[in-house]
Amino acid sequence: MWRELLPVGRDSGSGGYRRYAWTGADAECRAWFEEQAEARGLVHEVDRNGNQWAWLGDPSQGDAVVTGSHLDSVPDGGAFDGPLGVVSSFAALDELRRRGVQFAKPLGIVNFGDEEGARFGLACVGSRLAGGQLTVEQAHRLTDGDGVTLPRAMEAAGYDPDGIGADPERLARIGAFVELHVEQGRALDLTGDAVGVASAIWPHGRWRFDFRGEANHAGTTRLVDRHDPMLPYAETVLAARREARLAGAVATFGKIAVEPNGVNAIPSLVRGWLDSRAADQEALDRVVGAVESAARDYAAAHGVDLDVVRESFTPVVEFDHALRDELARILGKDTDLTVPVLETGAGHDAGILSTSIPTAMLFVRNPTGVSHSPAEFAAEDDCLAGVHALTDVLEGLAT
Known part of the structure; x- marks a missing residue:
């Protein structure tokens, strides 16, 4: 999966990624997501705000456990910010099936649209719209550097801008959302831990x-x-x-x-x-x-x-304390190690959705702390540790 995504939207000069919302690179990422869902027999759907969902089980049952992140990038961004969370979600599902896990709740994987805000200047557009934190009128006024409005960009990409807006019924299906993300800082590198749990996001x-x-x-x-x-x-x-x-x-x-x-x-x-x-x-x-x-x-x-x-x-985001503590309990149950809990200055879809549903985050160690740059990096062993941590969390929550 990682090799398939690596060339999409990559600039040959800088080596960074230019996966902007409603562009050709974004369309390629969306097609990749749909292919991964269908290859696993998941039901793929796109909501009214352009967010992609892949479902195992019937989401209308409610109390679903959802994971995922985003696939778009900042200008000349790195390979890990966003995609690591989506790739890890599909890999975690593969591992859950290998373990023979029987799910008691629906399981979903999501790719939120326009998380970085690189094109229209506002971050987390897809999740803000879904949660009602961005009105239809405000969204329709968003304009890129070439004067193209968000509605025109969506139409050009084959989506209906007249359908966007708050989606409380969809969010009501979700009992917990867990987002895995490469750490954008060096806290885990300094403590020597491969994986950590987020406590809060700074106001920004x-x-x-x-x-x-x-x-x-x-x-x-x-x-x-x-x-x-x-x-x-x-x-x-x-x-x-x-x-x-x-x-x-x-x-x-x-x-x-x-x-x-x-x-x-x-x-x-x-x-x-x-x-x-x-x-x-x-x-x-x-x-x-x-x-x-x-x-x-x-x-x-x-x-x-x-x-x-x-x-x-x-504003400041305090992740759901009960869910955060449950993640730490699940990850620490088979070891004597204390799972590090850390705050971050980076915004995420999980932070936006925290006002609507219980959310939590896992961070994977970033040895240099560099992010939003072509130099962004995470070691393969740490990425695999993140997949196994996410797998354990999803098993604990969905069974």
């Missing part, structure tokens, strides 16, 4: 900073006559790093758009996107508030206007 969000200045000639406009939005933007990037360090949080300007984007032209607009995350809401508010305050001071000093728009936000 994305803010757009629009610095509006005045376009002019780069060679003839005196420095004192300029209203250059690049200068307050650059100072704001440094302020974000400073405020995050003081608060023990993280803040990143990782995307920028410049108009008119000419080498010999002073920009009229610099638009930068801030991603910030912290261990608690108070710290996050403090960081973002301080960055915005500094940005407004810098903009005023350069005669530049500033608009700040919060494009997305996810």
Whole structure:
């Protein structure tokens, strides 16, 4: 399975993946998922929001145990973020059948659409729509860098955008959702553990900073006559790093758009996107508030206007304590080892769905901590340990 997925959406230059929602690479990933489901005799279906499901047993029975993740990527992302969880889910089902497990509950595997938000700027679109955390009106306004709206992209890919929206009946079928994911950090590497259980996801969000200045000639406009939005933007990037360090949080300007984007032209607009995350809401508010305050001071000093728009936000996620503890019990029952429980600053579909259904997460060790990069890596032995851990968990929950 891993070898089949590896070439899909991979850029020959960077070595990273560009599997964006509702593109050709996304279609290939979806076809692969459907093939894996049908090869195992599972019932494959696509819900109203484009999420793919593969079922063993009748999901209408309720109290289903579901696992899975996503197959899309960030720009030039790694091979493990998302796909490891989906591949491991099918592999765990194979192992359960090899063990001769008799299921008392329906078992489902899911591929959530547009988890990374690389194309339309909002993460976890498929799960947000299903859980009612993204309205139809908001979704229809999502637009990619080429001006293509989400509805147009879905139509071009052969899906009906008029059907999207909250899906409470489908979610009501699920008694537990467990997502396996490569760790995006080095906590497990530092403790020497191959697999861990997630406790919480930090609150996080994305803010757009629009610095509006005045376009002019780069060679003839005196420095004192300029209203250059690049200068307050650059100072704001440094302020974000400073405020995050003081608060023990993280803040990143990782995307920028410049108009008119000419080498010999002073920009009229610099638009930068801030991603910030912290261990608690108070710290996050403090960081973002301080960055915005500094940005407004810098903009005023350069005669530049500033608009700040919060494009997305996810509050702190505490995974279902009973389910989390059950995972730790299942994984530790045959050993004397304590299963590490750790929090993370990375968002996931499991976090979005936690407000609707009991969710939990397993992490597989990442020896370098690198993620959202072609250098992302997990050792084969650790990946197999993740499969066996997921298998044990699914057996414990579904029987």
